[in-house]
Amino acid sequence: NAGVTQTPKFQVLKTGQSMTLQCAQDMNHEYMSWYRQDPGMGLRLIHYSVGAGITDQGEVPNGYNVSRSTTEDFPLRLLSAAPSQTSVYFCASSYSMGTGANVLTFGAGSRLTVL
Amino acid sequence: GQNIDQPTEMTATEGAIVQINCTYQTSGFNGLFWYQQHAGEAPTFLSYNVLDGLEEKGRFSSFLSRSKGYSYLLLKELQMKDSASYLCAVMDSNYQLIWGAGTKLIIKP
Numbered sequence A: 001n002a003g004v005t006q007t008p009k010f011q012v013l014k015t016g017q018s019m020t021l022q023c024a025q026d027m028n029h030e031y032m033s034w035y036r037q038d039p040g041m042g043l044r045l046i047h048y049s050v051g052a053g054i055t056d057q058g059e060v061p062n063g064y065n066v067s068r069s070t071t072e073d074f075p076l077r078l079l080s081a082a083p084s085q086t087s088v089y090f091c092a093s094s095y096s097m098g099t100g101a102n103v104l105t106f107g108a109g110s111r112l113t114v115l
Numbered sequence B: 001g002q003n004i005d006q007p008t009e010m011t012a013t014e015g016a017i018v019q020i021n022c023t024y025q026t027s028g029f030n031g032l033f034w035y036q037q038h039a040g041e042a043p044t045f046l047s048y049n050v051l052d053g054l055e056e057k058g059r060f061s062s063f064l065s066r067s068k069g070y071s072y073l074l075l076k077e078l079q080m081k082d083s084a085s086y087l088c089a090v091m092d093s094n095y096q097l098i099w100g101a102g103t104k105l106i107i108k109p
Helices: none
Strands: A004-007 A010-013 A019-025 A031-037 A044-051 A054-057 A064-066 A076-078 A087-094 A110-114 B003-005 B009-013 B018-025 B032-037 B044-049 B053-057 B060-065 B070-075 B084-091 B097-099 B103-108
Touching (some): A019 A087, A044 A064, B003 B097, B009 B018, B018 B084, B018 B103, B032 B060, B044 B053, B044 B070
Antiparallel strands (some): A044 A054, A064 A076, A087 A110, B053 B060
16 A cells, blocks of 8 residues: 555645645545645645535634545645745645544655745 | 743753653644654654653653643663653643743763
8 A cells, every 4th residue: 555645745836836736545534634844843734525525624724725526636725935934844644533532644854845 | 821830951861761841832732743854854753651650662751741731851871862852742622732942952972
């Protein structure tokens, strides 16, 4: 099993450009999520999905869009990149959200720099 | 507001024991998680506590006191490969994870 696959691993953008971070999982997980990780801060939830066709906002959704057309894929779109979006992005999935034992499997991360 | 506190950095010696503390204030509680994150890599799951007490898993143990809003991760027989950041996360009443900033553990020979 590949687990959670994220692409690209590294990306440099100019302010105002748009791009999509790809995330795919092969574990038939219902729950998928996107986090950003910045120095000195905890992981912050951007958007999440509890199943195909269902998405919701997390703690820091502004400037990002998501869609969930299939169980496997959960892309994150940056609409107009800003330097404040320079960060490491992690996609994570689990079997469900509504239980306490919601163990997340993370992708390898995507390091994004916005100039 | 919701808050997770853990020390920023700790140093320990190879072969020794280290305890990493985590205190939390959250809207409800549905469990506490510990994840390990090596530099430049993704977090990986270590432990989950939902009831008070100690959960032991090999060299790693995790303790929870819900009344005190407190947990610790205990690492025994430290190895150089244990050098990593350790992330504490609490699941709140909406089943959302609230993450601490992580504790960077440095192991010295």
